[in-house]
Amino acid sequence: MRNWNDALLQDLGDALDMHTHRDKRLNMLSTGSRRKVMVMAALASGAAVTLLDQPFAALDLMSIRIIQEFLHEAANHPSRAWIVADYEVPASFQSTRVLQLT
Secondary structure, eight states: OTTOOHHHHHHHHHHTTOGGGTTSOGGGSOHHHHHHHHHHHHHHTOOSEEEEESTTTTOOHHHHHHHHHHHHHHTTOTTOEEEEEOSSOOTTOOOSOOOOOO
């Protein structure tokens, strides 16, 4: 993939402590670890628009903070757009725009 970012994937893997699971099949991982793998791949993809559907579900608080910090930093880069779909906006989540669908 042209925009794939191996360095970012490595950094996220370190921050989310996923390297201990490197040799496991996806179906052998817990729900939270599977979610981390999917979010890491989406973040490292380099896609112009990335949709994260409930990225914080089944994650521990430290992992949530790490992903939120990444999204806060990424919000300042105009080359990518992030769409986060969830049932509620986390209190610490600073977003550019919140669209509430009823």
